[in-house]
Amino acid sequence: xxxxxxxxxxxxxxxxxxxxxxxxxxxxxxxxxxxxxxxxxxxxxxxxxxxxxxxxxxxxxxxxxxxxxxxxxxxxxxxxxxxxxxxxxxxxxxxxxxxxxxxxxxxxxxxxxxxxxxxxxxxxxxxxxxxxxxxxxxxxxxxxxxxxxxxxxxxxxxxxxxxxxxxxxxxxxxxxxxxxxxxxxxxxxxxxxxxxxxxxxxxxxxxxxxxxxxxxxxxxxxxxxxxxxxxxxxxxxxxxxxxxxxxxxxxxxxxxxxxxxxxxxxxxxxxxxxxxxxxxxxxxxxxxxxxxxxxxxxxxxxxxxxxxxxxxxxxxxxxxxxxxxxxxxxxxxxxxxxxxxxxxxxxxxxxxxxxxxxxxxxxxxxxxxxxxxxxxxxxxxxxxxxxxxxxxxxxxxxxxxxxxxxxxxxxxxxxxxxxxxxxxxxxxxxxxxxxxxxxxxxxxxxxxxxxxxxxxxxxxxxxxxxxxxxxxxxxxxxxxxxxxxxxxxxxxxxxxxxxxxxxxxxxxxxxxxxxxxxxxxxxxxxxxxxxxxxxxxxxxxxxxxxxxxxxxxxxxxxxxxxxxxxxxxxxxxxxxxxxxxxxxxxxxxxxxxxxxxxxxxxxxxxxxxxxxxxxxxxxxxxxxxxxxxxxxxxxxxxxxxxxxxxxxxxxxxxxxxxxxxxxxxxxxxxxxxxxxxxxxxxxxxxxxxxxxxxxxxxxxxxxxxxxxxxxxxxxxxxxxxxxxxxxxxxxxxxxxxxxxxxxxxxxxxxxxx
Numbered sequence: 001x002x003x004x005x006x007x008x009x010x011x012x013x014x015x016x017x018x019x020x021x022x023x024x025x026x027x028x029x030x031x032x033x034x035x036x037x038x039x040x041x042x043x044x045x046x047x048x049x050x051x052x053x054x055x056x057x058x059x060x061x062x063x064x065x066x067x068x069x070x071x072x073x074x075x076x077x078x079x080x081x082x083x084x085x086x087x088x089x090x091x092x093x094x095x096x097x098x099x100x101x102x103x104x105x106x107x108x109x110x111x112x113x114x115x116x117x118x119x120x121x122x123x124x125x126x127x128x129x130x131x132x133x134x135x136x137x138x139x140x141x142x143x144x145x146x147x148x149x150x151x152x153x154x155x156x157x158x159x160x161x162x163x164x165x166x167x168x169x170x171x172x173x174x175x176x177x178x179x180x181x182x183x184x185x186x187x188x189x190x191x192x193x194x195x196x197x198x199x200x201x202x203x204x205x206x207x208x209x210x211x212x213x214x215x216x217x218x219x220x221x222x223x224x225x226x227x228x229x230x231x232x233x234x235x236x237x238x239x240x241x242x243x244x245x246x247x248x249x250x251x252x253x254x255x256x257x258x259x260x261x262x263x264x265x266x267x268x269x270x271x272x273x274x275x276x277x278x279x280x281x282x283x284x285x286x287x288x289x290x291x292x293x294x295x296x297x298x299x300x301x302x303x304x305x306x307x308x309x310x311x312x313x314x315x316x317x318x319x320x321x322x323x324x325x326x327x328x329x330x331x332x333x334x335x336x337x338x339x340x341x342x343x344x345x346x347x348x349x350x351x352x353x354x355x356x357x358x359x360x361x362x363x364x365x366x367x368x369x370x371x372x373x374x375x376x377x378x379x380x381x382x383x384x385x386x387x388x389x390x391x392x393x394x395x396x397x398x399x400x401x402x403x404x405x406x407x408x409x410x411x412x413x414x415x416x417x418x419x420x421x422x423x424x425x426x427x428x429x430x431x432x433x434x435x436x437x438x439x440x441x442x443x444x445x446x447x448x449x450x451x452x453x454x455x456x457x458x459x460x461x462x463x464x465x466x467x468x469x470x471x472x473x474x475x476x477x478x479x480x481x482x483x484x485x486x487x488x489x490x491x492x493x494x495x496x497x498x499x500x501x502x503x504x505x506x507x508x509x510x511x512x513x514x515x516x517x518x519x520x521x522x523x524x525x526x527x528x529x530x531x532x533x534x535x536x537x538x539x540x541x542x543x544x545x546x547x548x549x550x551x552x553x554x555x556x557x558x559x560x561x562x563x564x565x566x567x568x569x570x571x572x573x574x575x576x577x578x579x580x581x582x583x584x585x586x587x588x589x590x591x592x593x594x595x596x597x598x599x600x601x602x603x604x605x606x607x608x609x610x611x612x613x614x615x616x617x618x619x620x621x622x623x624x625x626x627x628x629x630x631x632x633x634x635x636x637x638x639x640x641x642x643x644x645x646x647x648x649x650x651x652x653x654x655x656x657x658x659x660x661x662x663x664x665x666x667x668x669x670x671x672x673x674x675x676x677x678x679x680x681x682x683x684x685x686x687x688x689x690x691x692x693x694x695x696x697x698x699x700x701x702x703x704x705x706x707x708x709x710x711x712x713x714x715x716x717x718x719x720x721x722x723x724x725x726x727x728x729x730x731x732x733x734x735x736x737x738x739x740x741x742x743x744x745x746x747x748x749x750x751x752x753x
Contacts, residue, residue: 024036024061024064024131024132030057030058030059030060030061031061032061032064033607034607035127035607036064036128036131037056037057038609039123039124039125039127039128040056040059040064040067040068040124040128041056042123042124043067043068043071043124043125043128044056046124048070048071048074048125049067049070049071049074052067061132062135064128064132065132065135068125068128068129068132071125071128072125072129072146122150125150126150129146129150174209174211174212175208175209175210175211176208176209176752176753177206177207177208177209177223177752177753178206178207178750178751178752178753179204179205179206179207179749179750179751179753180204180205180207180294180297180298180748180749180750180751181202181203181204181205181748181749182202182203182294182722182746182747182748182749183200183201183202183203183746183747183748184200184201184202184744184745184746184747185198185199185200185744185745186198186199186200186742186743186744187199187742187743187744188740188741188742188743189741189743190739190740190741191737191738191739191740192676192738192739192740193740193741193742194676194740194742195742200230201229201230202228202229202230203227203228203229203230203298204227204228204229205225205226205227205228205298206225206226206227207223207224207225207245208223208224208225208226209221209222209223210222210223210224217251217252217253218249218250218251219249219250219251219252220248220249221246221247221248221249221250222244222246222247222248223244223245223246223247223301224242224243224244224245225242225243225245226241226242227241227242227243228241245301246261246262246301246308247261247262248260248261248262248263249261255316256314256315256316257314257315257316258312258313258314259312259313259314259315260312261310262308262309262310263308263309263311263313263334264303264306264308264309265306265309265313265332265334265352266306267352267354267369267371268367268369268400268402268420268422269420269443269468269471269528269529269530270398270400270420270422270441270443270462270466270468270471270529270530271369271371271398271399271400271422271468272352272369272371272468272469272470272471273306273307273470273471279292280521280522280526280620281595281597281618281620281637281639282554282556282595282597282618282620283597283599283616283617283618283639283641285616285639285641285657285659285661285708286641286643286655286657286659286710286712287657287659287708287709287710287724287725287726288659288661288708290710290712290722290724290748291724291746294748307470309334309336309350310336310337311334311335311336311337311350312334312335312336313332313333313334314332314333314334315330315331315332315333316330316331316332317329317330318330325359325360326357326358326359327358327359327360327361327362328357328358328362329355329356329357329358330354330355330356330358331353331354331355332353332354332355333351333352333353334350334351334352334353335349335350335351335352336349336350337349337350338350338373338506341376341379341380342380343380343381344380344381344382345380345382346375346376346377346379346380346382346393346510347375347376347379347380348373348374348375348376348510349373349374349375349376350371350372350373350506351371351372352369352370352371352372353369353370354367354368354369354370355367355368356368362406363405363406363407363408364403364404364405364406365403365404365405366401366402366403367401367402367403367404368399368400368401368402369399369400369401369402370397370398370399371397371398371399371469372395372396372397373395373396373397373469373506373509374393374394374395374396375393375394375395375430375510376393377393377430377431384431386429386431386432387572389428389429389511389571389573392428392429392430392431392432392435392573393429393430393431394426394427394428394429394430394509394510394511395426395427395430396424396425396426396427396467396469396509396512397424397425397426398422398423398424398425398467398468398469399422399423399424400420400421400422400423401420401421402418402419402420402421403418403419404416404417404418405417405418412449412450412451413449413450413451414449415446415447415448415449416445416446416447416449417444417445417446417447418444418445418446419442419443419444419445420441420442420443420444421440421441421442422440422441422442422443422466422468423438423439423440423441424438424439424440424441424465424466424467424468425437425438426438426465426467426512428511428569428573429573432573432574434574435573435574437465437569438465439463439464439465439466439467440463440466441461441462441463441466441530441532442459442460442461442462443458443459443460443461443462443529444458444459445457445458446458452543452544452545452549453541453542453543453544453545454540454541454542454543455540455541456538456539456540456541456542457537457538457539457540458529458537458538458539458540459536459537460525460529460531460534460535460536460537460538460560461534461535461563462529462530462531462532462533462534462535463532463533463563464532464533464562464563464564464567464685465532465567465685466530466532466533467512467514467532467685468530469506469509469512470506471527471528471530514527514532514682514683514684514685515527515682516672516674516680516681516682517680517681517682518675518679518680519624519633519635519665519669519671519679519680519681519700520635520663520665520679520700520702520704521663522622523589523591523622523624523633523635523681524536524558524560524591524593524622524624525558525560526683527683531683532683532685533562533563533564533566533683533685534560534561534562534563535560535561535562535563536558536559536560536561536591537558537559537560538556538557538558538560539556539557539558540554540555540556540557541553541554541555541556542554542555546604546605547604547605547607548601548604549601549604550600550601550602550603550604550605551599551600551601551605552598552599552600552601553596553597553598554595554596554597554598554599555594555595555596555597556594556595557593557594558591558592558593558594559590559591559592560590560591560592561588561589561590561591562588562589562590563588564588565578565587565588566578566683566684566685567684567685568684568685569685576685587626587627587628588627589624589625589626589627590624590625590627591622591623591624591625592622592623592625593620593621593622593623594620594621595618595619595620595621596618596619597616597617597618597619597639598616598617599614599615599616600614600615600616601613601614602614602615611645611652612643612644612645612655613643613644613645614642614643614644615640615641615642616639616640616641616642617639617640617641618637618638618639618640619636619637619638619639620635620636620637621634621635621636621637622634622635622636622637624669626669626670630667630668631667632667633665633666633667633668633669633700634665634666634667635663635664635665635666636663636664636665637661637662637663637664638660638661638662638663639659639660639661640659640660641657641658641659641660642657642658642659643655643656643657644656653713653714654711654712654713655711655712655714656709656710656711657708657709657710657711657712657724658708658709658710659706659707659708659709660705660706660707660708661705661706661708662703662704662705662706663702663703663704663705664702664703664704665679665700665701665702665703666701667699667700667701668697668698668699668700669681669697669698669700670695670696670697670698671695671696671698671700672694672695673694673696676740677700677702677730677732677738678696678698679700679702681695699734700734701732701733701734702730702731702732702733703730703731703733704728704729704730705728705729706726706727706728706729707726707727708724708725708726708727709724709725710722710723710724710725711723711724718751718752718753719749719750719751719752720749720750721747721748721749722746722747722748722749722750723745723746723747723748724745724746725743725744725745725746726742726743726744726746727741727742727743727744728741728742728743728744729741729742
């Protein structure tokens, strides 16, 4: 009590004698940032301090400092827990620790178990201690010691969280799911409309996730989808009204995690999957993003291009501690069937493995990856004919060695670098060694990170014959009826995501092929980092400046060239030919371009939690020099977008979105003749000349403009309603009579249960 009296005397002297300015105003005032009130409310809700008798906003800074001091005393008393035992065990608290429910300070409420050590309470207390450091020191609090104790509790919470996650994998039962649906109406008009005068489709589905333990240490995970589609014209093979989307058995033991059935796995950009279908601009307006995510859930269970595999997987991790020279070691292996054999087709299979070592506190990592895809020649009754490619059994191998290093210089300042060197071998005919193609690829990345500022650099040297199964995907598709990729009757920005593979993993890798891409979207790297036949550099800058990163600029510059002109496999499979040979040229292209974007989040800048007020701008310029001596083919893209609330009582929860996108091309380019206008191209190695569309040199002086409006109404934390409108117009100045308009209305909902 004597110490308490001394602290009150010091506090009163502070009120009367000191100006007492910090990040807040005078101690006798209520002048302070809004976040202080929120952090104090978190301490009250956690049980560290009693609820004040008056609203927090009406409390003086002195009263806030006093409550912070009480919370610190109580937190300090309850944090007297010894560290976890080696091996992950947890020590019991010492006998002198008051049991849960016993107030540590007079007048404070009972504690609900260990709520006071929750991560949010620790963070709030840390922030307030730092804000009122001077006042707390005057009250006799050892602030450094208190902050050290708070950090100890945070570290222990991380250990407990990791243990909890491990135990949850071994025990428990869970039933959940969601329902998602959307309806789209289309209207095309003009001389060359993309749609009928009125067309529509709708998809409504419910997905249920069932997880249980049929036997000890074996987790059963099944996801069942019930669906209804109307007017669904893209080619995803949806046949039944009920689908078993996921079926997996998992065993977690002290040695490894074992999976049988379905699982997701990404390796590296050069070996297995791109992590997402590339979005070719820094800014993706909300309505466009919402459309893309809807279809990702429809096709890929919201995992981008990381389509799930079906087979067997084993993975293990050995941790040595963050302070040890060797931090951890990981090993993963997988195998499974892709297609079953029939009388006239081979059975095909996949197998892969990846291992990594992390050293020096995870600041250095070395990773090795290998992948094998093959057909079994003896699995089907297929007579071998040396001149008939359908009778050839194919085999594909790819492997890489990658390393990553992080050099920390100060708090939130570091340099990171990574490099991956990959090799591939494609055997077009296991019976003929002359039909083997090999290639190498190199990808290096580096970045300098200074708090929220990032400078990046990338070097690519991706060989002309290089093929990364699962990574050669993109957003655009040439037309209807494709058996390989999702497609609609047009390539507009509607409810489809063209370029998504629609079948089993590694579809068509028995004869590797590449998805077409739209030259109005991306020319240099249409397949992301795995784009073949590319050599060059990309430099970038991004920043998150201001409180909570409310000001975000981005910039990039690229200079890339083809290593050699595009080639295709000859029909006999023993050589290649340039795809442009029909135009009497085999010139290699070069690419340059830059992009700048800016996002300004006024809600963060003005500290308006729960509100949305942001604007976004993006400008991208691309030049493609075809090596013909003519002016380069250029594409300029402009995006302006915003998201906002209307501050009216009955509308303040609705998030409105508006966007404008314009793409303008100038010059001529080689195209495949697909689409209207025919803007499609593709990297063509590994395709037979007999199935390749003939390239033609076309003038593409085009302007494409899209207006988008949207809204999202969150009904509660578990449900929302969305609506979006798109209007797209094409102008082709080379053909003045050409007019093309697309109009799309989309309505959707999402409910989680």
